[in-house]
Amino acid sequence: MSIRQAPSLSTRNRKSAMAQQPETRINATTPRLDVAHLAKSYGSGEKSHAVIEDLTFTVDAGEVVCIVGPSGVGKTTLLKCLAGLHPASSGRAAIDGRPISGPPREMALVFQDYNRSLMPWLTVRKNLVLPLRHLKLPAAELKERCDSALAAVGLSHADNQYSWQLSGGMQQRVAIARALAYRPEILIMDEPFASVDAQTRFDLEDLCLKIRKDFNMTILVVTHDIDEAVYLADRVVVLGSKPARVLKIVGVDLPAPRDQITTRSLPEFARQRTEVLSLIKRPV
Amino acid sequence: MRNWLIGAGAPVLLLVAWWFLSESSLDPFFPPLRTIVGRFQELWLFEHFQSDVLLSLGNLFLGFAIAAFAGIAIGFVTALVPPVRWMVDPLIHFLRGIPPVALVPIFISLIGFGTQMRVTSIALAALFPTMIATVDGIRGVGNDLMDVARVYRLTRRERVLNILLPAAAPQIFSGLQVSLQVAFIVMIASEMLGSSQGIGAMTLLAQQSFMTADMWAGILLLGVIGFLVNVLFSLLRRKVLSWYIGSRRMARAA
Numbered sequence: 001m002s003i004r005q006a007p008s009l010s011t012r013n014r015k016s017a018m019a020q021q022p023e024t025r026i027n028a029t030t031p032r033l034d035v036a037h038l039a040k041s042y043g044s045g046e047k048s049h050a051v052i053e054d055l056t057f058t059v060d061a062g063e064v065v066c067i068v069g070p071s072g073v074g075k076t077t078l079l080k081c082l083a084g085l086h087p088a089s090s091g092r093a094a095i096d097g098r099p100i101s102g103p104p105r106e107m108a109l110v111f112q113d114y115n116r117s118l119m120p121w122l123t124v125r126k127n128l129v130l131p132l133r134h135l136k137l138p139a140a141e142l143k144e145r146c147d148s149a150l151a152a153v154g155l156s157h158a159d160n161q162y163s164w165q166l167s168g169g170m171q172q173r174v175a176i177a178r179a180l181a182y183r184p185e186i187l188i189m190d191e192p193f194a195s196v197d198a199q200t201r202f203d204l205e206d207l208c209l210k211i212r213k214d215f216n217m218t219i220l221v222v223t224h225d226i227d228e229a230v231y232l233a234d235r236v237v238v239l240g241s242k243p244a245r246v247l248k249i250v251g252v253d254l255p256a257p258r259d260q261i262t263t264r265s266l267p268e269f270a271r272q273r274t275e276v277l278s279l280i281k282r283p284v
Numbered sequence: 285m286r287n288w289l290i291g292a293g294a295p296v297l298l299l300v301a302w303w304f305l306s307e308s309s310l311d312p313f314f315p316p317l318r319t320i321v322g323r324f325q326e327l328w329l330f331e332h333f334q335s336d337v338l339l340s341l342g343n344l345f346l347g348f349a350i351a352a353f354a355g356i357a358i359g360f361v362t363a364l365v366p367p368v369r370w371m372v373d374p375l376i377h378f379l380r381g382i383p384p385v386a387l388v389p390i391f392i393s394l395i396g397f398g399t400q401m402r403v404t405s406i407a408l409a410a411l412f413p414t415m416i417a418t419v420d421g422i423r424g425v426g427n428d429l430m431d432v433a434r435v436y437r438l439t440r441r442e443r444v445l446n447i448l449l450p451a452a453a454p455q456i457f458s459g460l461q462v463s464l465q466v467a468f469i470v471m472i473a474s475e476m477l478g479s480s481q482g483i484g485a486m487t488l489l490a491q492q493s494f495m496t497a498d499m500w501a502g503i504l505l506l507g508v509i510g511f512l513v514n515v516l517f518s519l520l521r522r523k524v525l526s527w528y529i530g531s532r533r534m535a536r537a538a
């Protein structure tokens with residue numbers, strides 16, 4: 001599994017060269033994503049109910065941040081605010097200091113409802129192509145992007161099938177491939193590995209770390225799997241209910257590069273996952 | 285395959301039954317099928333083929349094509365432009381409760397003389413089922429798909445042509461099917477009422493001059509045309525909506 005780099009993208013190469021040394025962040029002062037006192041309620045007037053009341057956290061450029069929290073706490077709502085799909089009720093969400101007022105150009109979102117986010121009338125490959133059409137890429141680059149994204153999620157063989165002909169896990173990977181082919185600078189994923197098998201899940205987690213390294217991508221992942229959060233993340237944002245609030249932001253100090261077997265067997269890994277788990281088990 | 289056999293077999297069986305049961309009929313109103321088929325050949329193949337059959341078919345297709353195109357276009361504008369929606373919505377609510385065929389008399393009363401008027405009334409009558417289905421289809425498009433379109437910053441044109449149109453296509457096709465039936469009915473009616481040419485006019489004329497075999501031949505021809513037009517439409521639908529038919533089958537199997 002690999003994502004090859006497009007040779008034409010010289011800026012990407014430069015960024016990835018910088019990402020080789022994780023210490024040198026491009027801009028250490030302005031966070032890539034800045035969420036401050038964010039609140040979101042659905043509905044208006046009498047029927048309005050607050051889902052998020054006061055959330056604050058940041059994501060730095062090139063960082064992988066995982067969000068964990070109980071079901072229904074408002075994680076999807078948060079991501080939709082960040083993706084500019086819902087306006088925040090109050091507080092602020094910003095990219096590079098710019099308030100988010102609509103879907104930002106540099107961002108891709110992998111939706112939780114993967115089967116409802118794919119176009120059933122398009123084949124897998126055409127699903128990947130649709131968001132790229134208005135970029136007017138040269139045909140060779142378009143093909144290269146789709147090929148490498150499909151290869152990365154292990155679906156090269158399925159590119160001519162319709163999404164409804166695929167299993168749930170495969171559909172989920174198509175949704176991920178669509179985001180990869182878009183080559184966003186910020187990738188946001190809502191429980192992206194929930195229906196894939198264990199082996200594929202490990203592969204996709206490692207893919208996630210690899211694209212962060214290769215493209216210096218900033219990645220925000222919502223997950224229910226605490227081990228996955230600790231394995232992937234530089235920091236884990238633990239949310240508590242209700243309304244949603246940040247219980248704690250746990251910094252993960254695990255050595256890079258991470259490896260499914262050695263990293264997960266480190267005593268440090270066990271300690272960190274216990275910390276996250278106890279926060280979720282007994283919300284303080 | 286079996287369904288197809290039954291589908292084709294039943295009408296054939298009926299025709300065979302009609303043939304033998306009417307063989308020795310002396311009833312002037314029910315002449316033997318043999319006589320009808322004879323008149324059918326003489327009349328429609330090919331004496332009046334060009335002057336009447338082609339004329340009727342041309343009106344039907346032109347009227348239907350205009351209705352389909354305009355119905356989809358107006359449906360889109362209605363669903364997507366709020367001021368238009370506010371104006372058209374009451375009309376839609378009113379029309380929804382009325383079976384499309386019940387509107388036919390309105391359009392028949394509009395029919396004047398001349399081909400143009402006939403095509404216009406066919407198009408007008410057939411417009412509404414497609415238009416209403418298009419509006420419903422677009423409103424039914426899931427929020428998730430539109431969210432995807434927004435996140436990936438699809439252009440307005442792409443949202444209309446590459447998301448809304450295909451997503452609403454199954455509903456639009458149901459509307460088109462009804463429009464086609466209405467167009468067919470109005471075509472016949474318009475010829476019976478305001479014309480001396482066309483299959484409908486010929487058939488009515490035969491009835492009024494007590495040429496029952498000719499009348500039955502006309503009805504037979506209308507039946508055959510109706511059947512063929514529906515077959516063509518189904519083929520088109522199966523081609524355009526193959527993804528939808530396939531996914532439905534998949535969902536049922538699961």
Ligand SMILES: Nc1ncnc2c1ncn2[C@@H]1O[C@H](COP(=O)(O)OP(=O)(O)OP(=O)(O)O)[C@@H](O)[C@H]1O
Pocket residue numbers: 042043051070071072073074075076077078112
């Ligand atoms: N469009 C909406 N309108 C009104 N209420 C909504 C809407 N979307 C979500 N909610 C409500 O907001 C709350 C949080 O939902 P959300 O989907 O954000 O939770 P979640 O943390 O993603 O849950 P899960 O882990 O199960 O995916 C729920 O109570 C839900 O009912």
Ligand SMILES: [Mg+2]
Pocket residue numbers: 075076077112190
């Ligand atoms: Mg969710």
